[in-house]
Amino acid sequence: MWYGVYVLVLVVFGIAVHAASDRVAYTWRWDRIPQYIVNNDGTEMRAPYDGFVAVAPDKKSLTLKELRGSRHDTITGFDVLLVGDGDLVFQNDALARKSGLVAGPLTLGLWMTLKLSAVALVFSMLLGLVAGLGRIARNPAVYGLATTYVELIRGTPLLVQIFIFYFFVGTVLKLSAFTAGAAALAVFTGAYVAEIIRAGIESIPRGQMEAARSLGMSVPQAMRHVVLPQAFKKTLPPLAGQFINLIKDSSLVSVMALTDLTKAGREVVASTFSPFEVWFTVALMYLVLTGTLSLFVRRLEKRLAHD
Amino acid sequence: MTESAAEVLIEVRDVGKVFANGVVGLKQVSMTVRRGEVVCIIGPSGSGKSTLLRTLNALETITSGEIQVLGQSVHGGKANLNRLRTHVGMVFQSFNLFPHKTALENLMLAPRVVGKVATSELRERCQALLAKVGLADKADAHPAQLSGGQQQRVAIARALAMQPDIMLFDEPTSALDPEKVNEVLDVMKVLAREGMTMCVVTHEMGFARAVADRVVFMEAGEIVYEDRPEPFFEAPRSERLKAFLGQVLK
Numbered sequence: 204m205w206y207g208v209y210v211l212v213l214v215v216f217g218i219a220v221h222a223a224s225d226r227v228a229y230t231w232r233w234d235r236i237p238q239y240i241v242n243n244d245g246t247e248m249r250a251p252y253d254g255f256v257a258v259a260p261d262k263k264s265l266t267l268k269e270l271r272g273s274r275h276d277t278i279t280g281f282d283v284l285l286v287g288d289g290d291l292v293f294q295n296d297a298l299a300r301k302s303g304l305v306a307g308p309l310t311l312g313l314w315m316t317l318k319l320s321a322v323a324l325v326f327s328m329l330l331g332l333v334a335g336l337g338r339i340a341r342n343p344a345v346y347g348l349a350t351t352y353v354e355l356i357r358g359t360p361l362l363v364q365i366f367i368f369y370f371f372v373g374t375v376l377k378l379s380a381f382t383a384g385a386a387a388l389a390v391f392t393g394a395y396v397a398e399i400i401r402a403g404i405e406s407i408p409r410g411q412m413e414a415a416r417s418l419g420m421s422v423p424q425a426m427r428h429v430v431l432p433q434a435f436k437k438t439l440p441p442l443a444g445q446f447i448n449l450i451k452d453s454s455l456v457s458v459m460a461l462t463d464l465t466k467a468g469r470e471v472v473a474s475t476f477s478p479f480e481v482w483f484t485v486a487l488m489y490l491v492l493t494g495t496l497s498l499f500v501r502r503l504e505k506r507l508a509h510d
Numbered sequence: 511m512t513e514s515a516a517e518v519l520i521e522v523r524d525v526g527k528v529f530a531n532g533v534v535g536l537k538q539v540s541m542t543v544r545r546g547e548v549v550c551i552i553g554p555s556g557s558g559k560s561t562l563l564r565t566l567n568a569l570e571t572i573t574s575g576e577i578q579v580l581g582q583s584v585h586g587g588k589a590n591l592n593r594l595r596t597h598v599g600m601v602f603q604s605f606n607l608f609p610h611k612t613a614l615e616n617l618m619l620a621p622r623v624v625g626k627v628a629t630s631e632l633r634e635r636c637q638a639l640l641a642k643v644g645l646a647d648k649a650d651a652h653p654a655q656l657s658g659g660q661q662q663r664v665a666i667a668r669a670l671a672m673q674p675d676i677m678l679f680d681e682p683t684s685a686l687d688p689e690k691v692n693e694v695l696d697v698m699k700v701l702a703r704e705g706m707t708m709c710v711v712t713h714e715m716g717f718a719r720a721v722a723d724r725v726v727f728m729e730a731g732e733i734v735y736e737d738r739p740e741p742f743f744e745a746p747r748s749e750r751l752k753a754f755l756g757q758v759l760k
């Protein structure tokens with residue numbers, strides 16, 4: 204019964220979307236999208252320097268001789284030859300093409316988003332653990348530093364932080380766009396992870412730490428073997444939520460010279476003039492990432508619940 | 511009087527404790543416990559029994575006086591507290607078992623982590639301890655799967671796994687259903703008979719009378735009265751103790 208209502212609402216919503224696009228006289232061109240995910244264009248082999256081409260008689264290999272130098276390279280394994288024997292080519296000219304399936308810009312963007320999120324996740328976890336422990340430390344210097352970090356990060360917009368990392372920190376430390384982007388995301392997420400971990404640790408009854416200490420364990424030993432394993436189990440759901448946010452927030456790094464999924468989407472829109480299809484596709488690809496993550500976390504939770 | 515010749519394991523001298531919020535926990539408390547002695551501490555709620563016990567293994571600090579355990583000054587700042595605590599087992603009212611570990615793992619964790627015992631023999635020794643508290647078949651159970659009485663017996667075995675010289679018990683049976691109290695007290699009786707040095711905060715007057723070498727009565731942070739069990743219960747020479755006993759024994 205309620206399942207029927209659920210389906211009905213979804214269908215009505217779908218019809219509404221369709222009707223809305225009709226009203227703005229939009230022509231759906233879904234057929235244009237797949238080539239931006241995977242295509243058969245193949246990869247082009249380009250000249251590493253200016254030079255003359257010598258094609259082998261069997262046309263299965265070619266040799267490039269440098270124009271103003273003595274370097275020469277033999278290129279093989281291509282399917283289509285794009286130059287003739289004796290041609291003069293310049294650096295980066297296409298020499299030949301190898302056919303086969305290659306990832307389109309959206310897939311490359313997805314991969315960049317995945318890499319960025321994964322790197323940021325690992326470092327935000329480390330940062331969050333350190334800052335979270337700092338937030339419960341008795342040492343005023345440690346506590347003060349951890350609190351300042353958390354408040355500073357939570358009190359400013361991520362976009363502003365990304366600009367600071369890209370234009371200031373990145374320039375000063377000569378970071379690549381990827382490093383700057385991953386660092387900004389890690390530092391941002393780390394502050395939230397710290398608060399989640401602090402709350403998790405504080406939710407473990409004091410008696411656990413006391414029992415561990417009464418057995419002769421040091422504070423770090425008690426943390427490592429008694430408190431943190433229990434806190435980790437409790438913080439798994441909020442941590443998962445935070446990491447899903449991380450994946451979504453990573454779209455903000457598209458303001459930098461990084462072609463993540465969102466930036467790729469923008470570029471594809473510019474060349475296809477099919478914004479609706481592209482953005483729906485991009486949204487779906489984000490959903491695949493976040494959905495996989497929450498599935499994985501749910502599995503992990505179930506496994507931890509058993510022991 | 512061979513007992514008075516035994517080595518002194520715990521020496522509490524003029525200890526005072528004022529909490530950060532100004533509450534007075536202990537006032538001029540002095541007490542001596544020798545090897546093999548069982549000392550029971552009784553008294554009304556809030557009289558400082560737990561506070562006294564917790565100062566013995568430095569779970570609580572003191573504001574004045576001096577405590578020596580196993581010949582080391584506990585609060586002097588010089589003792590290696592982690593090392594000292596491996597010699598002083600503690601059993602809590604609320605068990606405080608590690609819920610993410612099985613019963614056997616609860617026993618094995620601290621010896622393994624603190625590195626006091628070789629791992630090869632550890633498992634067998636811990637299994638033997640579980641058998642000793644009557645829970646050989648519960649080695650793989652998690653605390654949530656055990657009754658309160660069983661949990662407390664695991665907690666006792668866990669403390670014993672460190673091979674302590676002294677055992678501290680803070681109301682070990684107060685959180686238990688009445689029918690589970692005896693299974694825990696029986697384990698403690700066996701320990702006492704084996705010569706374990708024990709400090710037991712308890713409301714179980716029958717246990718104190720049967721097992722204790724001395725009984726200590728605390729009220730309002732002070733040790734008001736202290737004696738061997740027979741005179742303590744039969745003919746207390748303290749009006750405050752008489753009033754207290756009158757209330758709890760009815």
Ligand SMILES: Nc1ncnc2c1ncn2[C@@H]1O[C@H](COP(=O)(O)OP(=O)(O)OP(=O)(O)O)[C@@H](O)[C@H]1O
Nearest residue numbers: 529531533534535554555556557558559560561562
């Ligand atoms: N951490 C603390 N901060 C402030 N006051 C405390 C603290 N712990 C205990 N007290 C107070 O110190 C007094 C002694 O407490 P304690 O727990 O030692 O009593 P108790 O004899 O063990 O009582 P019970 O039988 O209820 O366990 C009480 O008045 C209590 O409120």
Ligand SMILES: [Mg+2]
Nearest residue numbers: 559560561681
């Ligand atoms: Mg108490």
